[in-house]
Structure formats: C-alpha cells, structure tokens
Amino acid sequence: MSGDLPASSPLWISAFLDLAAEELERGTAFWAQVTGTTLSTVRGERAEFTTLVPPDGDDHLRVQRRDEGPSRVHLDLHVGDQATAAEHAERLGAEVVHTAEEGYVVLRSPGGLTFCFVGHPASRRSRPTTWPTGHHSQVDQLSVDVPRRLLEAELAFWRDLTGWRLRRTAYEEFHLLEVPAGQPLQVLVQRLDDDAPEVSVHLDLTTDDVGAELARHVALGARVVTSHDHWTVMADPGGLRYCIAGDPPDDDVPA
Known part of the structure; x- marks a missing residue:
C-alpha cells in the first residue's frame, strides 16, 4: 500500500496463548521453559492474565486462562488509538x-479470527535465547491459518488493516506480511486445504539447531505431530499445536 499507514497499523505485535482452564498451570510452565522467560505477577479481575517476560527487551508473549473452549492463540495489535483502529477494522x-x-477492543476478522487492539507501549525486540548446548531459539512468527474458501478475503483484510505490503513466497500456500523492522513477530498467512470452520493462528519458533531444539521440547513434554522439509509441527503438553523451523523460506516474489 502507498501513502500514510492506517490508524490500525500496529506499532507492536504480541501473541496471547489462550489456555483452557484445565491446561493453564501445565501450559504456562511449559511455555515459560520453552521460551526462557519468567512469569509476571498474575493480573486481571479474575486473575486470568500472565506475561512471559524475556530477559531483555519488551514482552511479546502472554497467557490468558480460557474458561470456555479449547486452548488457542490470538494476536494483539498495539496501536495509538484503539477506538479509531476498531472503526477502521x-x-x-x-x-x-x-x-x-480499560480501552482494549476485541474483534473478529472476516474469517472469524479473534484479535485485539491494545494500547500497551513496547518497542525493544528481545534477543533469541541461548541454551546450554550453545544453540539459539525464539518464538518469532505468527501463522494465520486460513481455509482456502476464505483466503482471498482474509489476505485483503490483513493487508489493508495493517497497511503492510503482502508478498507471496516460493511456496504457493504461504503469503508474508512485510512487517516493519524491529517488530517481535513476523506474520505469515497460510492457506489450509482442509475445510476448517474459521481462521485460526499458531506460533512458529525458529532455531539454528533444529535437532537440539526438538529434543529440548520433547523433554519438556511436547510431541512431534508431523515433519516437513523446513518445519516440524509440534503439540504442547495440552495439545496446542505450534511449529519449529530452522532457516524459514525466504525466496519471496511480489504478490
């Protein structure tokens, strides 16, 4: 897109792990260990929120107890004016x-994905975690998973909402939103070939040693679901799926 960015263009992106109540304690401990973060003080009217605090930089991962429904992930878009951004959306x-x-606004995309506009300021991207083996890893991407029938509308929505350029990759099922430098999370839009009822989102973690990272996650209670050339689909101890990748595909061509 050209011209000024819309009011809904994020200044920062963060992800919320919405963990089912019965999975909250186990899932929170797992994600803190996997990411090398510490847990903030629990907050909220119902003590439902926790932040995964990195050793340096501003946080971009948080946990919320979900009292109804299975565990999932949603994204928060940090903007200067939540109400104006919501009107544009x-x-x-x-x-x-x-x-x-408190000012935050909860929305659903045209394809049914839950997201929020929030006003929490953040600007310092944290560094990858270095593990005792010497390898590094970090949760650094959100994958928006879109059923084929909803793809065209959802791609247009996220492009126009953020004001960011949309790019195809060498893999026909993937599109990338070109996030500004310094954002903690990249945004990938993935076409699903199944008939899922609505759009969902999962987290992607990258590493410079896939074997060591896979072993670390399995030792912490995760399991391997499927393996692909460039990524491995995992499930955390409660069944929430995410991916581990080495060097992510970067052979981009204009959309």
Whole structure:
C-alpha cells in the first residue's frame, strides 16, 4: 500500500496463548521453559492474565486462562488509538465483539479470527535465547491459518488493516506480511486445504539447531505431530499445536 499507514497499523505485535482452564498451570510452565522467560505477577479481575517476560527487551508473549473452549492463540495489535483502529477494522469487514472499560477492543476478522487492539507501549525486540548446548531459539512468527474458501478475503483484510505490503513466497500456500523492522513477530498467512470452520493462528519458533531444539521440547513434554522439509509441527503438553523451523523460506516474489 502507498501513502500514510492506517490508524490500525500496529506499532507492536504480541501473541496471547489462550489456555483452557484445565491446561493453564501445565501450559504456562511449559511455555515459560520453552521460551526462557519468567512469569509476571498474575493480573486481571479474575486473575486470568500472565506475561512471559524475556530477559531483555519488551514482552511479546502472554497467557490468558480460557474458561470456555479449547486452548488457542490470538494476536494483539498495539496501536495509538484503539477506538479509531476498531472503526477502521469494521469498515474492512471485522466485527467488534467487546469494548473493555480499560480501552482494549476485541474483534473478529472476516474469517472469524479473534484479535485485539491494545494500547500497551513496547518497542525493544528481545534477543533469541541461548541454551546450554550453545544453540539459539525464539518464538518469532505468527501463522494465520486460513481455509482456502476464505483466503482471498482474509489476505485483503490483513493487508489493508495493517497497511503492510503482502508478498507471496516460493511456496504457493504461504503469503508474508512485510512487517516493519524491529517488530517481535513476523506474520505469515497460510492457506489450509482442509475445510476448517474459521481462521485460526499458531506460533512458529525458529532455531539454528533444529535437532537440539526438538529434543529440548520433547523433554519438556511436547510431541512431534508431523515433519516437513523446513518445519516440524509440534503439540504442547495440552495439545496446542505450534511449529519449529530452522532457516524459514525466504525466496519471496511480489504478490
């Protein structure tokens, strides 16, 4: 897109692990260990929120207890004016689900993905974690998983919502949003070939030693679901899926 960025263009992106109540304790401990973070003080009216605090930089991963429904992931877009951003999102086809007294706004994308506009300031990207084996890893990407029938509308929505350039990759099922330098999370839009009822999102973790990283996750209670050339699909101890990748595909061509 050209010209000024829309009011909904994120200044920062963070991800929320919405963990089912019965999986909260185990899942929170697992993700803190996997990411090398510490847990903040629990907060919220119902003590439902926790932040995974990195050793340096600003956080971009948080945990929320989900009292109904299975575990999932949603994304938070940090903007200067949540109300104005929500109005723009509605014009693009999003639905406002809830406007909180604290100022944040919960929405659903045209394809049904839950996301929020929040106002928490952040700007310092944390460094990858170095493990005792000497290898490094970091959760650094959100994958928006879109059923084929919803793909065209969802691609247009996220492009126009963020104001970021959309690029195809050498893999026909993947599109990348060109996030500004310094953002903690890249955004990948993945076409699903199954008939999922709505759009979902999962986390991707990259590493410079896939074998060592896989072994570390399995030792912490994760399991391997499927292996591909460039990534491995994992499930955390409660069954929430995510991916581990080495060097992610970067052979991009214009969309």
